[in-house]
Amino acid sequence: MKPPNRPVPPRRPVTPPAGNVPAPRAIQAGYRKKEQMQQFRSVLMVIIALGGLWLLVQKFGLVQKFVPGMASAQSTPAKKKAQDSSGPDLGTHDSDVGYSDLFKNQPPASSGTTGGSPGTMAANGTSGGATAGDATGTGSQGTVGEVSGVSNDDIFGDTTLVLAGLDATRESFLKKDADLLQRAINEGAWTSYRKMLGRSLEAAIPTMHIGDGRGRYEEFWKTPMFYQAFLRWQVLGRFSPKSIHEVTHDERARAMITWLFNTPEKMEQVLLTVKPEDDKDRVMVFLKDAWTAKEAVAKKYFNLALACAVVFDKPMTAKNPGGEKDYSSELSIDPLVRYLWYIEKDEKGKMVGPIDRLPARDLVYVVCAPVIQSELEWAVDKMHLNRKNWGDAYGMVKYLMERAVKGINPYTEYTFAQILKEGGICGDQSYFCANTARANGIPAMVFAGETDLGGHAWVALKVKDDEWTTGVGRIGGVSKGQTDNPQIGGAITEQEVWQWNDRDHQSPVISISVYRHLWLCDYFSEQGKKDLVAEAVRLSNTIGRSFVESWARLYAVLEDETGAKDPKDPEVYGEWKKFAGDMRREFRENPRMAALAAKAETEHVFPYGSENDAKTAFLRERRRDERNQSEQKDLIAESLKREAEIILKRNEPTAKKDIEHLYDPALREYGGSITGFKMISSDYFGYMKDDPEMAKKAVRDIELAFNRVVKSNSGDWFRTKTEAGIVTTIAGYYRQVGDEPRAKMLEKRYEREMAKAERDAL
Known part of the structure; x- marks a missing residue:
């Protein structure tokens, strides 16, 4: 057999096989591998030499001389000092790392350095990064030492986070997220950070699957990085940047903010608990105080701290x-x-x-x-x-x-x-x-x-x-x-x-789904996307029919959609009539929760429908409440008052008489409840008191109805005391119409009854 056609040149003398015996294939492979390694080392040495030369050019400021317009981001003494003390040069990085390396060694705000200036271009083509201030301690924003206030600059430029897809959970992108959050904490850049989150959410949404029906936005909640960013954006909308920044002067409080913004279920707790009426600054300060006072168990009792924060934001x-x-x-x-x-x-x-x-x-x-x-x-x-x-x-x-x-x-x-x-x-x-x-x-x-x-x-x-x-x-x-x-x-x-x-309120799945869609409305609203706001509101209402909050948002959407239209338009009228009817059906067993339905009828339905339709609707409402909610006669009194107001708005000569015909039988039909009777009689006399004759008729009607449906003659001290209170009110009505004798007679009669009831009680 012939020897190999292309012998491998060895790095050192190698004794070939004796005679015509060929070298084994394994030996040949080894020769080729050694040859490749030698070629690689040669290329590497050339690269190192060129790199060293480039560093010398940079060091002596020759870049600007030989390559006009190009300057190293690392050329300032302050930046070199930061590199020497903090870690390796961060000026270059591969495209997988993106922005994370630009910030991974940013010193905290209290270390004596300042915030950087946006402008470094990342390998992915977006603007971000930071350079330290010059040797005097002044940079694009901030002051020497600890940042004294919240940054108002958009220091993140066009930076975005990858929130969806496989890249979102890669280690390099997770690090980028952590570094950006840390920079926001260090520099108080919460306004800029929230804008960055908004851009990131907006960029991610087109890449995500949006389905149909109740689960339309399900991927939003199931995509960890997207949902986390969404909750951060929401939480930052509840608090002022100043309130968050002021608590992060404490290093332990920074740990609380970091933990909170990486714990979705606790951010949900914040959003579900903190109300617009709360003093947000005091709430944030207390959360910091609670965390630092008992840091070892602060995570376990965060909900307790949050409850204390919102209850005691005012002195108690x-x-x-x-x-x-x-x-x-x-x-x-x-x-x-x-x-x-x-x-x-x-x-x-x-x-x-x-x-x-x-x-x-x-x-x-x-x-x-x-x-x-x-x-x-x-x-x-x-x-x-x-x-x-x-x-x-x-x-x-x-x-x-x-x-x-x-x-x-x-x-x-x-x-x-x-x-x-x-x-x-x-x-x-x-x-x-x-x-x-x-x-x-x-x-x-x-x-x-x-x-x-x-x-x-x-x-x-x-x-x-x-x-x-x-x-x-x-x-x-x-x-x-x-x-x-x-x-x-x-x-x-x-x-x-x-x-x-209610079953849906007690279901964690349904309950959080309703609120997630309402939070999504907030996001779409801030983005100016009214059509998506309306869609998310209606979806929330579909999922959570028993949640008054979803009906309140739907009411606001309908007002926005119909505000510029003719209220008499059949389509507009029909929308509001449907809203009221749907809400009443949903809360037929708990009608007090349907207050918005009554408002819709009063403002958008009854004034533009026929008089008979309104009368029929009111009568149906009162009979339903009498049948299903006999205790809550105040609801019936409110229904009567709404109908009386519509009668007055018609401004017809017979208005007073029509109101009399409404209230006189209502006192007898619905006055069996003490609360109901007091409200109905008060409203009735209130409508008639400026007409002497009709006022006299009203007070007589009230006394007759009292004797028929309220007066019990039971002798029970509590009931007698309650009836005596009503008699005192009726006596006051008689005085207003000029019948003092009748007023005194009623009061004396009940003084005797009260004395007897008191003796019996004791």
């Missing part, structure tokens, strides 16, 4: 049981002390409610207890009920009739211990039950309203993770039960709490 006081007869003095509650107290008790296993797992919106009704810490301690140490049966605490306080009838104060100090010992009325029972529950981590509310026996107080408790009950201490005949909103003020109705028990 507690009753001061100082041992004096007058227990009306109050003490300020320290929110951080309260937050730490709940953590301490929960860590020791003393909480009945799961405060480490409850959503912040529920924990609002835990931390708001208007009592001092010693009272919380008593409730934890002395009360031994389980969550499901905590309503029994209401009955533990015996009813004290003397306090109800005579108004006596049996307490030397207003404490849980004294209330339990001495007894009390419904207000004391509710106070005891609700606040001992809150002390033990159970969400609770105190409701107050009017019943057929007069004013009453009762309790709502969240007895299970998915169930509120408003039945603790409740009696029949309740209308307009309300509780204070401890977060933003105002009132929450009992019917709103009922709605929270």
